[in-house]
Structure formats: C-alpha cells, structure tokens
Amino acid sequence: MKSNGFIRMENQKNDEIRLLNKKYDDLRIIKDNEIGKYEHLEKRYRTLNEENKNENKWNKTLNNENEQLKEKNKTLIAKVKVKSRGNELQLVKAVLQHYVLEEIIKDANYHPSTTKNVKSDIYGIITPVFPQMLNELSMEPMI
Incomplete structure (x- = not known):
C-alpha cells in the first residue's frame, strides 16, 4: 500500500506533467499560428510581386505609347508651325x-x-x- 506522502508526490508529478503538456500544446498552437502568419505573408508577398511585375509591363507599354505620341506631336507641331x-x-x-x-x-x-x-x-x-x-x-x- 502506498503512503499519503507518496500519493501526494505522484499527484504533484502528474499535475506538473499536465502543466508541461498544456504549455507544450500552447507553444504548438503559437508555433502553428506563427507558421500560418508566415505562410500568409509569403503568399501576400508573391501576390504583390506578381502584381508589381504586371504593373511594370503595363508601365512599359504606356511609356512606349507616350513616346510614340510625343513623336507624333512633334511632327504635327512642325506641320502647324510651317502652315x-x-x-x-x-x-x-x-x-x-x-x-x-x-x-x-x-x-x-x-x-x-x-x-x-x-x-x-x-x-x-x-x-x-x-x-x-x-x-x-x-x-x-x-x-
């Protein structure tokens, strides 16, 4: 038969184990949340990077169109000045x-x-x- 002191000591160890398990679960949840945040940020970064590439392509297109319009304007202005x-x-x-x-x-x-x-x-x-x-x-x- 076990003595009361031994039972209390065993209960105390079990309480400590439960507390450690709870802390471990809490840390695992925090880690999962942080990983989720990181994955979300990484996905957002990829999305923004793709949007940026598309914007750069669009800007190049607009710049080319602007250059063409500038040349056309120079030609028209020269014609008007002559007339x-x-x-x-x-x-x-x-x-x-x-x-x-x-x-x-x-x-x-x-x-x-x-x-x-x-x-x-x-x-x-x-x-x-x-x-x-x-x-x-x-x-x-x-x-």
Whole structure:
C-alpha cells in the first residue's frame, strides 16, 4: 500500500506533467499560428510581386505609347508651325485684334463689381485672355 506522502508526490508529478503538456500544446498552437502568419505573408508577398511585375509591363507599354505620341506631336507641331508662317498667321492675328478692340470699346464702362449685365461679365472675363494670345501670335514662329 502506498503512503499519503507518496500519493501526494505522484499527484504533484502528474499535475506538473499536465502543466508541461498544456504549455507544450500552447507553444504548438503559437508555433502553428506563427507558421500560418508566415505562410500568409509569403503568399501576400508573391501576390504583390506578381502584381508589381504586371504593373511594370503595363508601365512599359504606356511609356512606349507616350513616346510614340510625343513623336507624333512633334511632327504635327512642325506641320502647324510651317502652315502658320506668313499670311495665315497675319490673318488670325488681325481677326483676334479686331475682336478684342471691338469688345474693349463696347464694354469700356464695364466694372467687375457690377453684375447688371451678364454679357459684360462674360466679356470681362474673356477680354484679358485675348491680348495674351495676340502677344503669343505676334512672336516669330520657331521651327
């Protein structure tokens, strides 16, 4: 027959074993969770890496298209500059000067703080733009 001291000692060892098993299970759960997190992060990294590769391909495509458009624009600008030399440029300049002078004379009494006449407000906004355009048109076109 076993003594009470021996039984208590055996129970204490069993409690320690159960506690160690519980700690081991807890550590295994933590390890599994960490492995799961790592696998999830690794999968996310692969997904982002693939997305990045696709974005790079798309950017290269867009860059090529942009370069083609830049070349096309250079060609068109050169054509427009050649066409705008001489008579056509003088004609556009004269029409704009006539329009601006006519509107400035028509709205000579216009004051921005008054909004009685909507037409005057519209002309008041537009008028300052045209002299700047005339200055640009009066410059010698560069090729």
